[in-house]
Amino acid sequence: MHKAAYARETFLTRLYGLDNLPTLPLVVSQVLAIVQDPEFNIRDLQRVIESDPPLAAKVLKVANSAYYSRKNPAKSIDDAIVALGMEGICSVCSTIEIISAFSGFDDWLFDRNQLWKHSVATGLLAESMAKREGIPTKSSMFLAGLLHDIGWIVLDVIAPDFLANALWAGYQSREWSTHLERALIGIDHAEAGGLFLKSWGLPDDIITLVRWHHNTRALPNAMPELYLLEAANSLSPFEFSLNPAQVSFHPELLYRTMPGSTNDAHDELKERYAKDIERVAEQTEEALSWLDS
Numbered sequence: 073m074h075k076a077a078y079a080r081e082t083f084l085t086r087l088y089g090l091d092n093l094p095t096l097p098l099v100v101s102q103v104l105a106i107v108q109d110p111e112f113n114i115r116d117l118q119r120v121i122e123s124d125p126p127l128a129a130k131v132l133k134v135a136n137s138a139y140y141s142r143k144n145p146a147k148s149i150d151d152a153i154v155a156l157g158m159e160g161i162c163s164v165c166s167t168i169e170i171i172s173a174f175s176g177f178d179d180w181l182f183d184r185n186q187l188w189k190h191s192v193a194t195g196l197l198a199e200s201m202a203k204r205e206g207i208p209t210k211s212s213m214f215l216a217g218l219l220h221d222i223g224w225i226v227l228d229v230i231a232p233d234f235l236a237n238a239l240w241a242g243y244q245s246r247e248w249s250t251h252l253e254r255a256l257i258g259i260d261h262a263e264a265g266g267l268f269l270k271s272w273g274l275p276d277d278i279i280t281l282v283r284w285h286h287n288t289r290a291l292p293n294a295m296p297e298l299y300l301l302e303a304a305n306s307l308s309p310f311e312f313s314l315n316p317a318q319v320s321f322h323p324e325l326l327y328r329t330m331p332g333s334t335n336d337a338h339d340e341l342k343e344r345y346a347k348d349i350e351r352v353a354e355q356t357e358e359a360l361s362w363l364d365s
């Protein structure tokens with residue numbers, strides 16, 4: 073069997089055959105229900121948070137951080153909902169629960185916290201860019217951003233052997249591409265993430281965004297959400313860099329090398345969204361403040 077085909081087979085067998093990846097956190101399914109049905113009662117989410125003391129404590133910590141807190145400290149989840157707003161409480165809960173779901177799995181080949189920072193900021197930025205441009209979005213742009221690079225974690229957890237090979241090849245050739253990932257791991261991180269999220273039963277639109285976030289042109293019917301996600305990914309104030317053996321790895325460079333996405337275009341976007349990028353950097357640090365405790 074060809075090397076890439078063998079690697080792919082192995083990845084798929086591990087993804088579907090082994091019971092060693094986290095399942096979809098209950099809170100995230102509640103958040104999805106809220107996104108899909110605006111009539112959904114926020115009190116249901118409140119009850120779930122209140123019945124989970126570690127989650128409730130983390131939500132309160134974020135609600136009382138400098139960015140969100142008002143004059144009065146949030147003492148209850150009710151107060152936290154007021155401080156964070158409906159969208160905010162959904163984002164904070166999804167962040168806490170998804171990161172915690174993976175906390176029992178060691179990171180082998182890269183700094184996972186740096187990836188989470190990059191991802192939270194991508195989600196917040198995508199959401200705020202959609203609002204600023206008045207682009208209607210069917211999906212939760214925050215969740216799409218939070219999950220867009222989840223494939224890296226899946227690869228790190230179930231295929232560190234193949235990922236290490238790819239990183240070594242990237243180090244030697246001084247370049248990285250999803251093409252290299254496919255040649256050596258049999259799959260790229262975007263497709264790996266999409267397949268993993270399918271196993272979580274996530275809505276198709278979020279899976280599509282994750283699956284194609286490095287290859288917008290491959291989709292016959294371009295989705296505005298996909299361009300938003302791609303831009304937010306490249307503008308995220310936290311870059312995700314893999315540094316095995318001092319390789320500096322910037323998936324964001326892929327965006328800049330795509331036809332039509334010149335450095336100029338990137339700089340223009342950076343200028344246009346400068347304020348959002350600054351705010352999102354602060355918000356991201358606060359949204360992850362519970363990680364240190």
Ligand SMILES: [Fe+2]
Pocket residue numbers: 220221261262285286323
């Ligand atoms: Fe990516």
Ligand SMILES: [Fe+2]
Pocket residue numbers: 190194220221305312323
């Ligand atoms: Fe990314």
